[in-house]
Amino acid sequence: DVKVTQSSRYLVKRTGEKVFLECVQDMDHENMFWYRQDPGLGLRLIYFSYDVKMKEKGDIPEGYSVSREKKERFSLILESASTNQTSMYLCASSSARGSQRPYTQYFGPGTRLTVL
Amino acid sequence: SQQGEEDPQALSIQEGENATMNCSYKTSINNLQWYRQNSGRGLVHLILIRSNEREKHSGRLRVTLDTSKKSSSLLITASRAADTASYFCATVSSSNTGKLIFGQGTTLQVKP
Numbered sequence: 001d002v003k004v005t006q007s008s009r010y011l012v013k014r015t016g017e018k019v020f021l022e023c024v025q026d027m028d029h030e031n032m033f034w035y036r037q038d039p040g041l042g043l044r045l046i047y048f049s050y051d052v053k054m055k056e057k058g059d060i061p062e063g064y065s066v067s068r069e070k071k072e073r074f075s076l077i078l079e080s081a082s083t084n085q086t087s088m089y090l091c092a093s094s095s096a097r098g099s100q101r102p103y104t105q106y107f108g109p110g111t112r113l114t115v116l
Numbered sequence: 117s118q119q120g121e122e123d124p125q126a127l128s129i130q131e132g133e134n135a136t137m138n139c140s141y142k143t144s145i146n147n148l149q150w151y152r153q154n155s156g157r158g159l160v161h162l163i164l165i166r167s168n169e170r171e172k173h174s175g176r177l178r179v180t181l182d183t184s185k186k187s188s189s190l191l192i193t194a195s196r197a198a199d200t201a202s203y204f205c206a207t208v209s210s211s212n213t214g215k216l217i218f219g220q221g222t223t224l225q226v227k228p
Binding site for chain 1: 146147149151156157158159160161164204206208214215216218219220221
């Protein structure tokens, strides 16, 4: 089974801190994604990556950056955390390979981040 | 951007009843997927239906797709209390970028 892990389930940070959220997948997927989920707003794509060292902006990239130095790891960085970044952050991975379930995304358990 | 609209936003039924959720989308798609999310957890893939398919079954799940109406429905038969969760539809565009566009979700409560 595909496993996607996230570094923390719960995280509390202070305004202005630099925050790193780590995501690791073990299925050699080329695609990785970061979403945030807020009540009433659904899942919103922050950034995604199709390959190592490649990144593309999603719908709400402001205030975030990402890093993908290795294929299995995709990091989300909050350069200077703000209270409006309090949210549930979800990481996912997928592959275009295989004809049975193209682009099915496999999600991590999520990190609930609170910025005080 | 969120292109999916799900209906209803919330659904409450008794155990044993069937639950139907609907999803509409706006652009041409390669496939449509349904995911489930238990409270406070990540999403789990349930079923995928390709644009050239009209109906698909998996256990107690039945998915239909009407590309002319740009809509899909998810039917859960003989629901159980353990089916209580949020359900999301997500589309992969015809351009096959790998991005999923998620709907807002339907929250299903199954009462024992």
